[in-house]
Amino acid sequence: MRSILVFALLFGMTGLLWAQHDEHRQPTGERGSGRGSGGRGGWTAQPLLLLERGDERASTTLRVRGPKVPSVTVFGPAGGEQEFQLVDGRAKIQVANTGIGNYHWLQVRDEKEQHVGVATTVWYSSLAGPSPRRLLETRHSELEIVPTPLPREHANYRESEKWRFMVRYEGQPLAEQRLLLETENGSRSAFVTDAQGVATVLFPRDFAGKPGRSGHGPRPRAGFVLSTEHVVGERHFVTTFNTVYGEDIDRGRSLGWGAAFGVFGMLSALPLLRRRKRSENKEQSC
Amino acid sequence: MLKSWIANLGRLRLIVQLLMLFLTVYGGIFVGSYTADKLSNSLPALSCAYDQMNGGYCTLIRYQHNLHHSVGMVIARTGEVTVAMIVPLLILLASFFAFFFVLGKAFCGWVCPLGTLQEFVGRIGRRFGIGVRRVEPGDLGPVSRVRPVKWLILVGMVFLLPLLAGLGVVSHSLGNPFCDTCPSRIATTLLTGNADQLALNMGDGWSFGLGAVANWLIGFMIVGALALRLPFCRICPLLAFNSLFQRLSLARLSKPSRANCGNCRICTDACPMDIPEISQAEGKKAYNEDCTLCGRCAEYCPQDGVVSIKWANITVFRSNREYYKTRVRGELPDGTVKLPAKGKNDA
Numbered sequence: 205m206r207s208i209l210v211f212a213l214l215f216g217m218t219g220l221l222w223a224q225h226d227e228h229r230q231p232t233g234e235r236g237s238g239r240g241s242g243g244r245g246g247w248t249a250q251p252l253l254l255l256e257r258g259d260e261r262a263s264t265t266l267r268v269r270g271p272k273v274p275s276v277t278v279f280g281p282a283g284g285e286q287e288f289q290l291v292d293g294r295a296k297i298q299v300a301n302t303g304i305g306n307y308h309w310l311q312v313r314d315e316k317e318q319h320v321g322v323a324t325t326v327w328y329s330s331l332a333g334p335s336p337r338r339l340l341e342t343r344h345s346e347l348e349i350v351p352t353p354l355p356r357e358h359a360n361y362r363e364s365e366k367w368r369f370m371v372r373y374e375g376q377p378l379a380e381q382r383l384l385l386e387t388e389n390g391s392r393s394a395f396v397t398d399a400q401g402v403a404t405v406l407f408p409r410d411f412a413g414k415p416g417r418s419g420h421g422p423r424p425r426a427g428f429v430l431s432t433e434h435v436v437g438e439r440h441f442v443t444t445f446n447t448v449y450g451e452d453i454d455r456g457r458s459l460g461w462g463a464a465f466g467v468f469g470m471l472s473a474l475p476l477l478r479r480r481k482r483s484e485n486k487e488q489s490c
Numbered sequence: 491m492l493k494s495w496i497a498n499l500g501r502l503r504l505i506v507q508l509l510m511l512f513l514t515v516y517g518g519i520f521v522g523s524y525t526a527d528k529l530s531n532s533l534p535a536l537s538c539a540y541d542q543m544n545g546g547y548c549t550l551i552r553y554q555h556n557l558h559h560s561v562g563m564v565i566a567r568t569g570e571v572t573v574a575m576i577v578p579l580l581i582l583l584a585s586f587f588a589f590f591f592v593l594g595k596a597f598c599g600w601v602c603p604l605g606t607l608q609e610f611v612g613r614i615g616r617r618f619g620i621g622v623r624r625v626e627p628g629d630l631g632p633v634s635r636v637r638p639v640k641w642l643i644l645v646g647m648v649f650l651l652p653l654l655a656g657l658g659v660v661s662h663s664l665g666n667p668f669c670d671t672c673p674s675r676i677a678t679t680l681l682t683g684n685a686d687q688l689a690l691n692m693g694d695g696w697s698f699g700l701g702a703v704a705n706w707l708i709g710f711m712i713v714g715a716l717a718l719r720l721p722f723c724r725i726c727p728l729l730a731f732n733s734l735f736q737r738l739s740l741a742r743l744s745k746p747s748r749a750n751c752g753n754c755r756i757c758t759d760a761c762p763m764d765i766p767e768i769s770q771a772e773g774k775k776a777y778n779e780d781c782t783l784c785g786r787c788a789e790y791c792p793q794d795g796v797v798s799i800k801w802a803n804i805t806v807f808r809s810n811r812e813y814y815k816t817r818v819r820g821e822l823p824d825g826t827v828k829l830p831a832k833g834k835n836d837a
Contacts, residue, residue, distance in 0.1 A: 306524075306526055332526075333526065334526055335522060335524035335525075335526035335527045336524065337522065337524065337527070353523050353524065354524075356523055356524045356525045356542065357524075357525040357539075358525075358539055358540060358542075359542055453686050453689075454686065454689060456691065456692055456693050457686075457689035457690060457691055457692060458689055458690050458692050459685065459688060459689040461689075461690040461692070461698075461702070462688040462689045462690045462701065462705050463688065463705075465690070465701075465702045465705035465706045465709065466688070466705045466706070466708055466709035467709060468706055468709060469705065469706035469707060469708060469709020469710035469711070469712075469713075470709040470710065470712060470713040471709075471713075472706070472709070472710050473709070473710045473711075473712075473713035473714035473721075474713060476623050476713070476714050476716075476717040476718055477620055477713070477716060477717050
């Protein structure tokens with residue numbers, strides 16, 4: 205039996221060596237720039253912070269679309285912040301010298317007279333680091349859109365899913381605040397925060413007709429931006445939060461086939477139930 | 491009250507298992523949702539990382555991802571093997587061992603959610619009078635035939651294939667092949683009301699094939715566990731991985747040479763893994779690679795002090811004739827629950 209198993213393994217390995225070699229993919233959520241892109245950005249009038257995909261765990265490249273600002277501020281998960289200068293709207297972002305990873309909060313601020321525009325996004329570095337709980341609790345600007353929570357490792361924003369976002373002003377939840385969602389796939393929808401300042405955002409199912417996933421390659425993703433505005437006296441605050449969402453995991457999957465193989469497994473085990481009845485007189489003594 | 495709840499070691503284990511099932515499947519409610527908040531990403535139990543509500547997760551996914559992304563893909567890109575690639579693997583091994591050193595293979599018998607679910611199905615089988623099928627000569631064949639499978643899965647699917655996938659030798663769909671075939675991924679995510687993992691990926695042949703194996707296994711396990719105790723544990727690569735270090739853990743099974751062991755085989759009958767060595771051998775050989783430290787052999791040994799569960803040099807539980815007599819009144823060694831005979835109590 206053992207020799208049969210070894211032979212089966214060797215045979216299987218031989219087959220695998222001949223297997224089709226798919227394209228190398230960027231492991232989602234495992235590498236530095238797995239999240240936080242947004243395509244070309246022509247789908248919205250809102251400012252966008254776009255992250256480029258790459259292999260680096262400790263750095264990424266940011267491109268700012270919209271406001272002409274000199275720098276971007278990066279807030280780390282363990283506290284502290286770093287300023288990176290933008291050259292032609294681009295900046296190479298690196299984790300702090302401590303090498304701490306996990307989520308970072310990226311923000312640019314465009315303040316002109318009574319108008320305060322703040323654009324934000326998150327960047328996930330797969331280096332080990334504290335959870336973003338403290339990062340999200342910390343106030344970074346007057347008007348904020350705060351994900352509660354962010355997707356953890358092995359998860360993403362996806363179409364058809366509901367995610368919660370809090371709107372805060374001066375660190376306090378803002379009730380009945382309008383939040384506008386725009387997606388790269390062309391959807392527009394509005395949400396209103398509840399008494400706790402939280403809006404439950406439904407990501408539209410709008411990947412239909414888009415090119416699907418190829419082999420084990422990355423799932424199709426598209427950018428989205430949430431925006432909200434608030435007027436206090438003479439001052440007009442506009443804040444955005446943008447990152448990416450992916451297609452529904454159910455696309456390209458079959459629950460029917462899954463259930464069929466499950467039932468097949470059950471049927472395969474049926475012979476185990478047939479042979480014996482409950483044994484009698486099991487009680488033994490030495 | 492507490493004494494009646496924890497009447498014996500089996501009842502205590504059941505309570506611990508239920509608590510651990512809750513912690514490993516839904517524990518994120520308490521410890522937080524982010525990966526960095528988890529108890530650990532190196533648990534020596536099949537607590538699935540695909541379960542978004544868990545309290546900590548299995549070490550096997552990290553080995554596969556590490557070998558795929560951080561070793562194989564980097565070697566493929568740079569053509570070099572460096573110390574920097576090996577260090578994360580060593581850190582991973584150290585973090586796994588930090589847990590394992592304390593509880594050892596009790597992670598299999600007391601913590602693993604898939605083990606608990608299989609035992610739960612088995613209890614249903616016993617309640618409905620479905621006789622236990624044993625892996626032993628004369629029934630399903632010698633247990634030694636099954637044992638190599640878990641080692642093949644560990645070496646092939648946890649270590650080798652992810653590395654080859656990273657190197658680009660085989661398809662990247664084989665980057666985490668064990669997780670793709672693991673029934674715990676389906677069982678624990680279903681427990682959170684998420685059927686995503688039950689659906690098969692139709693994108694490419696490897697993903698479909700591996701997913702089909704997982705679905706077949708969970709189906710087989712649900713029905714098979716009614717008659718065969720712990721069917722998946724017998725081929726679980728985590729049991730193999732844990733057994734590599736079982737002699738280094740503080741928790742262990744002890745059966746020193748005893749003249750009063752009558753080789754009655756009741757301990758093997760009680761063992762959910764059908765380990766013959768526990769009745770036939772002594773010393774190190776009695777603490778077999780398949781042992782999950784559930785403690786049933788010690789509970790059902792009718793001789794004083796022959797089998798014991800130890801933590802460091804402390805005896806946590808030892809076999810005892812009086813305990814055996816009480817225990818066997820409520821449940822037979824094979825797990826069959828004895829119902830009180832009519833009229834017997836009235837006499």
